[in-house]
Amino acid sequence: MASLTHQLLSLTVVLGAVQLISGYSYNNCIEDPNYNGRFNCIQRKEKNMAAIINDLPRSAINLTISFSSLSHIPGKSFVHLPNLQNLTIDQSQLKIIDPLAFQNLHQLKSLNMSFNFISQLNSSVFQDLHKLTFLSLTHNALEQLPEDIFSPLNELNTLIMSQNRLTNFSGIAESVSYLNNLTELDLSSNKLTSLAHLTVSLPKSLTTLYISSNNLFTLGCKHSFLKFIQVLDLSYNPQLHTMAFLNVDLRRINYLRLRSTSVEVMELLNISNVNAGNVDFSDMGLKDSKLVKDLCILLKTKVEWINKLDLGSNGIKNLRDHTLNYCPNITQALDLSNNKLNSITCLNFLTNQTMLKSVKVEHNYLTSLPSCKTQNMVRFENLEKLSYRYNRILSVDSSAFYHTPNVTTLMLNINTIAFLHRKALKGLKSLETLRLDNNLLTDLFNDTFEDNFNLQILNLRNNRISVIFNGTFLSLRNLTTLDLGGNKISHIQPSGLDGLTRLSKFYLDGNKLKQIDTSLHLVFQDTLTVLDLQSNEICFLNKNISSPFMKLSKLRDLKLDGQRPHGFIVLPDTIFRGLHSLKSLYLTNNNIFHLPPDAFDDLTGLKFLTLDNCCVGVAQLQPGVFKNLRNLTRLIVENMGIQNFSKEVFGNLTQLRTLQLNHNVMKTIHVDALESLPKLHYLDVRNVPLSCTCKNSLLQNWTVYSSHVQVVDLYHLQCSHEAKIKFYNFDTEVCYIDLGKYMFFSTAAVIFLFTLTPLLCVKLYWKFKYGYYTFRSWFGVQWRRLRKEEENCQYDAFISYNSSDEQWVMDQLVPNLEGNGSSFKLCLHHRDFEVGRHIVDNIVSAVNSSRKTICVVSRNFLRSEWCSLEIQLASYRLFDDHRDVLLLVFLEQISKGQVSLYHRMRKVMLKKTYLQWPSSDCTDPTQAQELFWKKLRRAMRSGSRVETEENGSEGRKEEMFETRTSDENYYLLP
Structure with missing residues (x-):
C-alpha cells in the first residue's frame, strides 16, 4: 500500500512539472517581441562568439551583435543558423575572421561588419554566401583584398568598403570584376591615389561608384573604364585636377560630384564628354x-x-x-x-527660369522675406516646393509669396521668425504642407491662413504661441495634421479649433494646458485619430467628471504622459469613457495616486498600454482593472512599485503577447497568473528582486524549460539576497518533498517499534532494570562531584558594583560578609583582579570562579557599560547552566520603566526575588538592616550543603519580617 502511494505521488509531481514548463530565454540575446526570428545581442561582455549565439534557434532570420568585445569569429560559428538572412556584427572589436566563419549561411542576404578592426580577409571567407546581396565593411583597417575574395558572391549588388586603408585600386577592380550583379561600390575615405588598373574591367552592372575623400590626383584609367557608370562621386579629393578627365568616357554619367577638388569646372566641361547638365556644381x-x-x-x-x-x-x-x-x-x-x-x-x-519646380535656399544668411506684390513681378507658376530652412529670417511681410502662387510645400522652419504678417501667406491657395516650426512666433490671427484652404499639414512646433484665438484655423477645412507642440499654449478660445473638420492628427504636447478642452469632442468627433497631450500641466481635482473624449469615436492614439510639474495625481474614473476605438494609450511619468478599477472599462479595442513610472510609490492594482482589455497585445508596467502579480489583476489579458514588468518590487510571481495569459510571448522581469526561495521554485521551473514565453535575460537575473546566485539555477531540491517516501519510512518505523518493544521487554527485562539502577548510581556520583566542585570555588561571591557605590560596598557589604562572624570570601575589582591582565578576562574569570555574583544595583550601575557586561555574564550562568548564581541588591528605589530597558535584568527579576537595602526613613532602620544582612547571608549559603539548623531557624524568623513595597512591587528574598 505504501509503495503504491509513493508511486502515485511521484507521478503527480512529474505531471505537475510538465505542466509548469512554460518559459525560455537566451544567454546573451533577446528576440524582438514584434518580429519572430529577429535577435539582438547588444552590449554583451562575452568575448567568445559561441557564448553569445550558441543557444539561438535554427529559426533565426535576423541577428545583430553590436557594441560587444568580440575580436574573433571562429570557423563554423553560424552552422546551426542555416536560415539566417541578415547578419550585423558592428561597433565591436572584431579583428580576425576565420576562413569558414560563415559556413552554411546559404540564405544570408545582408552582412554588415562595419566599425571594427578587421585588417585582412581570407580569400575563402565568403565562400558559402551565394545569396548575399549587401556587404558592408565600413570603418575597418583593410589595406588590400585577395584577388578572388568576392567570387562566390554571385548575387551581390551593394559593396561598401569606405573608411578603410585601401591603396591599390587595381586589386579592388580585380576582386569585384566577378560580380555580375554589382550595382553600387563605395570606396570613400580610403587611401587611393588613382583608378589605375590592369586589363580587368569593372562589371557592366556597376552604375554607382563613390570614391570621395581619398588621395586621388588622377584617374589613370582607360578610356572606357567608366563607360557604364551613372553616378560618380569624386568629391573631397583636393589633389584631383581637371586633366585627370581627359580621354575618359563619361557619357553615361547622370550625376557627377566634384566638391572640394582642384577641378576647374569650365575647363572640365570643355575637355570631357560628360553631360554638362549632370554635373553637381556645389563647392x-x-x-x-x-x-x-x-x-x-x-x-x-x-x-x-x-x-x-x-x-x-x-x-x-x-x-x-x-x-x-x-x-x-x-x-x-x-x-x-x-x-x-x-x-x-x-x-x-x-526671371526667365519659369519652369522650375523646386528652389532650395537653405543654410544662408537671409534675414527677411519682403513683400513681392509689385508691378512687373515675375510669377513662377510652376514652382511647387520652396525651402528657406536654416536661415536667420526675422520677419515675413505681406504677400511675401505672391510670386509663387502654386507652391504646395513651403519650408520656413528653423529660423528666427518673430513677425509673420497677417497677409504673409496670402495667395498660397495650393499650399498643402507648411513648416513654421522652430521659430519665435507668438501670435496667430484669424486671417493668417485664410487663403490656405488646401493646407493638409501645418507644423508650428517649438514657437512661443500662448493662446489660440477664435477663428484662427477657420479656413483650414482640409487640414489633416496640426502640430502645436512645444509652445506655451495655456488657453484655447471656444471657437479656436473651429474649421478643422478633417483633422486627423493633433499634437499639443509640451504646452501649458491645465485642462483638456471640452470642445475637442465637438470639433473632432468623427475625424481625430491621434491626440498628443503629453508634457502639459493637466490635472484633475475631482474623480467624477464627464469624459472630454466621449465622442472621439475614431481616436486611435492618445498620449497623456509626463504632465508637469508632478504629473496626474487623480485619474477620474470616467476619463476614458467612449474611447472604444483607441489602440494606444500612454500614461507614463505621472504620479497617479490610485488607478480606478473601472478606468479602462471602455477601452475594449486597446492594443498598447504603457504605465511605466505612472504611479506614486507602490501601485496597488485593483482586481479587474484590466478586465475589459481583452485585445491588449503589449503592456508596459515598468517601475510602478508593483508588489504582487496576481491572476485577479492580469488574468483577463488573453491576447497579451508582450509584458514588461522590470523595475518593480514583487518578490514572487505566481505561475498560475502567467499561465492565464495564453498568448504571452515576451516577459521582461529584469531588475525585479525575485527571491530564490521555495516560493519561487515553480516560477524557476516555468522560466527555464519551455519554448512558449521568452523570459528576457533570464540567465543574468540575480537573486535578491545574493547577487552571486542566479535565479534560473538556485537550489530547489529542498522544496520538493517526496511525501510518499516519508510516509512509507515513518509507518515502517512505527510498526517496527511496536513489534520489537514487546519482544525486548520479555527477553531483556532484568537487563533493563539492572541498567536503570546502574545509571541512577552513576548520576548520583556525578551530582555529588558537581556540588563538591561548587564548594571548592575560589570565591564565595564576586561583587559587581559601580565606583560611585564603592563606599557602601567597603563600609557595609564587606564587613558584614567577611567580618562579624561571617566566613565568606569576596572577589573585589581593586583587590583581587590580576594586574596586567585584560579587564574583560578578569571579569570572566571572577564570574566563573565565584559561587555567586552579587550585583549592587543603583542608577549609576544601570548606566555603566562594565556593570552591564558583568550582569550579562552572570545571567548566562543563571539561564544557560541552570545554577542559582545571581543575587540582586537594590541600593535605591528604581522604577519598572528604567529596569525594563535592561532585558537580562528584567528577565532575572521575573524568575527570582531580590533584596532591597532599607531606606533611612523606615520605622526601624537598624532592625531592617540586620534583617537584610541575615537574608543576604542565607542567600549566599543557598545551594550549599553547609546550611545548619541555625540557618533554618533564622530563615523561619526572617519570614515573619518579610515586607514588600506596594508602589514598586519589590520583594525581599525569602
Whole structure:
C-alpha cells in the first residue's frame, strides 16, 4: 500500500512539472517581441562568439551583435543558423575572421561588419554566401583584398568598403570584376591615389561608384573604364585636377560630384564628354554672380535644358537680377544651399527660369522675406516646393509669396521668425504642407491662413504661441495634421479649433494646458485619430467628471504622459469613457495616486498600454482593472512599485503577447497568473528582486524549460539576497518533498517499534532494570562531584558594583560578609583582579570562579557599560547552566520603566526575588538592616550543603519580617 502511494505521488509531481514548463530565454540575446526570428545581442561582455549565439534557434532570420568585445569569429560559428538572412556584427572589436566563419549561411542576404578592426580577409571567407546581396565593411583597417575574395558572391549588388586603408585600386577592380550583379561600390575615405588598373574591367552592372575623400590626383584609367557608370562621386579629393578627365568616357554619367577638388569646372566641361547638365556644381569655387553667369553661358552652349542645377557651398554672397537667365532652362530644381546669400529679392535672379519646380535656399544668411506684390513681378507658376530652412529670417511681410502662387510645400522652419504678417501667406491657395516650426512666433490671427484652404499639414512646433484665438484655423477645412507642440499654449478660445473638420492628427504636447478642452469632442468627433497631450500641466481635482473624449469615436492614439510639474495625481474614473476605438494609450511619468478599477472599462479595442513610472510609490492594482482589455497585445508596467502579480489583476489579458514588468518590487510571481495569459510571448522581469526561495521554485521551473514565453535575460537575473546566485539555477531540491517516501519510512518505523518493544521487554527485562539502577548510581556520583566542585570555588561571591557605590560596598557589604562572624570570601575589582591582565578576562574569570555574583544595583550601575557586561555574564550562568548564581541588591528605589530597558535584568527579576537595602526613613532602620544582612547571608549559603539548623531557624524568623513595597512591587528574598 505504501509503495503504491509513493508511486502515485511521484507521478503527480512529474505531471505537475510538465505542466509548469512554460518559459525560455537566451544567454546573451533577446528576440524582438514584434518580429519572430529577429535577435539582438547588444552590449554583451562575452568575448567568445559561441557564448553569445550558441543557444539561438535554427529559426533565426535576423541577428545583430553590436557594441560587444568580440575580436574573433571562429570557423563554423553560424552552422546551426542555416536560415539566417541578415547578419550585423558592428561597433565591436572584431579583428580576425576565420576562413569558414560563415559556413552554411546559404540564405544570408545582408552582412554588415562595419566599425571594427578587421585588417585582412581570407580569400575563402565568403565562400558559402551565394545569396548575399549587401556587404558592408565600413570603418575597418583593410589595406588590400585577395584577388578572388568576392567570387562566390554571385548575387551581390551593394559593396561598401569606405573608411578603410585601401591603396591599390587595381586589386579592388580585380576582386569585384566577378560580380555580375554589382550595382553600387563605395570606396570613400580610403587611401587611393588613382583608378589605375590592369586589363580587368569593372562589371557592366556597376552604375554607382563613390570614391570621395581619398588621395586621388588622377584617374589613370582607360578610356572606357567608366563607360557604364551613372553616378560618380569624386568629391573631397583636393589633389584631383581637371586633366585627370581627359580621354575618359563619361557619357553615361547622370550625376557627377566634384566638391572640394582642384577641378576647374569650365575647363572640365570643355575637355570631357560628360553631360554638362549632370554635373553637381556645389563647392566648385563659384563665389560671385560673374562666375555663375560665365558657367551659365558655357552650359547653354552645351545643353538646351538641365533637370537640376546645384550651386550649393560656393560661398555666393549675392546674385544679381537675371544672373541665371543665361543658363539653360532648369526644369526641376535649383539648390543654392550653404552659401552666404542675405537677400533673394523675390527670386528676381530667376526671371526667365519659369519652369522650375523646386528652389532650395537653405543654410544662408537671409534675414527677411519682403513683400513681392509689385508691378512687373515675375510669377513662377510652376514652382511647387520652396525651402528657406536654416536661415536667420526675422520677419515675413505681406504677400511675401505672391510670386509663387502654386507652391504646395513651403519650408520656413528653423529660423528666427518673430513677425509673420497677417497677409504673409496670402495667395498660397495650393499650399498643402507648411513648416513654421522652430521659430519665435507668438501670435496667430484669424486671417493668417485664410487663403490656405488646401493646407493638409501645418507644423508650428517649438514657437512661443500662448493662446489660440477664435477663428484662427477657420479656413483650414482640409487640414489633416496640426502640430502645436512645444509652445506655451495655456488657453484655447471656444471657437479656436473651429474649421478643422478633417483633422486627423493633433499634437499639443509640451504646452501649458491645465485642462483638456471640452470642445475637442465637438470639433473632432468623427475625424481625430491621434491626440498628443503629453508634457502639459493637466490635472484633475475631482474623480467624477464627464469624459472630454466621449465622442472621439475614431481616436486611435492618445498620449497623456509626463504632465508637469508632478504629473496626474487623480485619474477620474470616467476619463476614458467612449474611447472604444483607441489602440494606444500612454500614461507614463505621472504620479497617479490610485488607478480606478473601472478606468479602462471602455477601452475594449486597446492594443498598447504603457504605465511605466505612472504611479506614486507602490501601485496597488485593483482586481479587474484590466478586465475589459481583452485585445491588449503589449503592456508596459515598468517601475510602478508593483508588489504582487496576481491572476485577479492580469488574468483577463488573453491576447497579451508582450509584458514588461522590470523595475518593480514583487518578490514572487505566481505561475498560475502567467499561465492565464495564453498568448504571452515576451516577459521582461529584469531588475525585479525575485527571491530564490521555495516560493519561487515553480516560477524557476516555468522560466527555464519551455519554448512558449521568452523570459528576457533570464540567465543574468540575480537573486535578491545574493547577487552571486542566479535565479534560473538556485537550489530547489529542498522544496520538493517526496511525501510518499516519508510516509512509507515513518509507518515502517512505527510498526517496527511496536513489534520489537514487546519482544525486548520479555527477553531483556532484568537487563533493563539492572541498567536503570546502574545509571541512577552513576548520576548520583556525578551530582555529588558537581556540588563538591561548587564548594571548592575560589570565591564565595564576586561583587559587581559601580565606583560611585564603592563606599557602601567597603563600609557595609564587606564587613558584614567577611567580618562579624561571617566566613565568606569576596572577589573585589581593586583587590583581587590580576594586574596586567585584560579587564574583560578578569571579569570572566571572577564570574566563573565565584559561587555567586552579587550585583549592587543603583542608577549609576544601570548606566555603566562594565556593570552591564558583568550582569550579562552572570545571567548566562543563571539561564544557560541552570545554577542559582545571581543575587540582586537594590541600593535605591528604581522604577519598572528604567529596569525594563535592561532585558537580562528584567528577565532575572521575573524568575527570582531580590533584596532591597532599607531606606533611612523606615520605622526601624537598624532592625531592617540586620534583617537584610541575615537574608543576604542565607542567600549566599543557598545551594550549599553547609546550611545548619541555625540557618533554618533564622530563615523561619526572617519570614515573619518579610515586607514588600506596594508602589514598586519589590520583594525581599525569602
